[in-house]
Structures are given as structure tokens and as C-alpha cells.
Amino acid sequence: MTAAGPLSGTEFEIQAIVDRETKAWDTQDVDLLISVFHPDMVWPWPPTARDHNPIDWVMEWGRYDAARWREGWRKLFDTHDLVRNDRVTRKIVVSDQEDGAFAVVDIDTVWRDRYGTEMSWTGRTCKIYTKMGDEWKMIAQTGVLDYSPEP
Numbered sequence: 001m002t003a004a005g006p007l008s009g010t011e012f013e014i015q016a017i018v019d020r021e022t023k024a025w026d027t028q029d030v031d032l033l034i035s036v037f038h039p040d041m042v043w044p045w046p047p048t049a050r051d052h053n054p055i056d057w058v059m060e061w062g063r064y065d066a067a068r069w070r071e072g073w074r075k076l077f078d079t080h081d082l083v084r085n086d087r088v089t090r091k092i093v094v095s096d097q098e099d100g101a102f103a104v105v106d107i108d109t110v111w112r113d114r115y116g117t118e119m120s121w122t123g124r125t126c127k128i129y130t131k132m133g134d135e136w137k138m139i140a141q142t143g144v145l146d147y148s149p150e151p
Contacts (some may be wrong), residue, residue, distance in 0.1 A: 011092045014101045014129060017136050021127075022087050025109065028077040030070050037064050038130055038137035045143035049123040052145055080111035083118065090124070099131040107144060122146065 007015055017036060024033035041064035044057045051057065061069060091104040109121040123146040130139045 007092065008094070010094045010098050010101070013136055014092045014094065014103055015089060017129065017138065018087070018089055018103050018105060018127065021138070022085065025082065025085050028082065030073045030077065033073055034066055034070055036138050037066075037069070038132065038139040039064055041137075041139055041141075043141050043143070046145060049144050049146035052147075057143070076111070080113050080119070083110040083112050085109045101129045101136070103127045103129070 020032065021036045023029070024036065042059065043061065044054065044059055046052070046054075046057050061072060086108040088106045089103055090106055092101065093103075094101040103126075105125050105127060107121055107123065107125060111119045113119070121144045123144040125144055126142045127138055128140040129136045
């Protein structure tokens with residue numbers, strides 16, 4: 001079930017992949033994390049969670065490359081401790097053809113390096129999925145955005 005209510009069969013499959021990704025972060029399992037991504041995955045990232053305009057976004061890692069992404073996530077896991085990783089799926093939308101979907105997920109993830117400096121990913125993401133044969137893969141995701149009212 002999401003925050004929006006009970007799930008249909010396909011929505012359940014999408015929630016399962018969201019949960020698999022969450023487990024990968026929680027356990028810092030690089031191979032499990034890599035298993036979520038489509039070979040054409042791209043991941044634009046806003047410089048801050050308040051940078052809603054994509055004119056300011058960056059594309060740090062380019063198109064999915066298993067070796068490069070594995071090395072990047074391994075470096076993060078080797079240099080940071082996971083302080084918190086709370087995630088709530090707010091909505092899942094599946095195409096009428098049941099071959100494309102997205103999940104809106106609120107996250108509150110905090111990492112701490114060995115010097116005590118914290119890095120926070122807090123806000124809302126849109127995770128976009130495509131069906132490959134009988135398996136769902138994440139093909140794109142927006143970086144974390146904060147939609148709360150301005151302070």
C-alpha cells in the first residue's frame with residue numbers, strides 16, 4: 001500500500017522495485033542497487049532541493065554505465081555512514097499499456113562522512129520505470145526536490 005491506498009497488481013510490482021532500491025541503500029548493497037537500473041538510465045540532479053527549474057540541473061554521471069556507477073556508489077558507501085533512510089511512496093501511476101510507470105517517493109536520507117559532515121537527500125523524487133520483457137527497470141529519476149513552502 002502507498003500513502004494513496006491499496007495497490008493493483010502492476011502497482012505492487014512498481015512498489016517492489018522501489019522497496020528493492022530502498023533495501024539496497026539501507027544495506028549499502030551496490031549490486032542490488034545496480035539491479036534496479038535500465039541500461040539507458042539517466043539521472044539529472046538539481047544543485048539544491050529548491051532548484052525546481054531544470055535549467056539549473058546537472059548530469060553528473062551521464063547515461064548508465066554499470067562499472068562507473070558501481071564505483072561511484074561503492075565510493076559513497078566506503079566513505080559515508082548511512083544515518084537515516086526514510087522513504088514513503090506517495091503515488092504510483094501505470095500507463096494504460098502497463099509498460100511504463102512512475103512512482104512519487106518522498107525521501108529523507110542522510111549520510112555522514114568520517115569527519116562528521118552530513119549530506120542530506122530530503123524531498124520528493126519521481127522515479128520513472130519501463131517494462132523490459134517481464135521485468136521493470138528504472139529508466140530515469142529526478143533528483144530530490146523540496147516542494148514545501150518557502151521559509
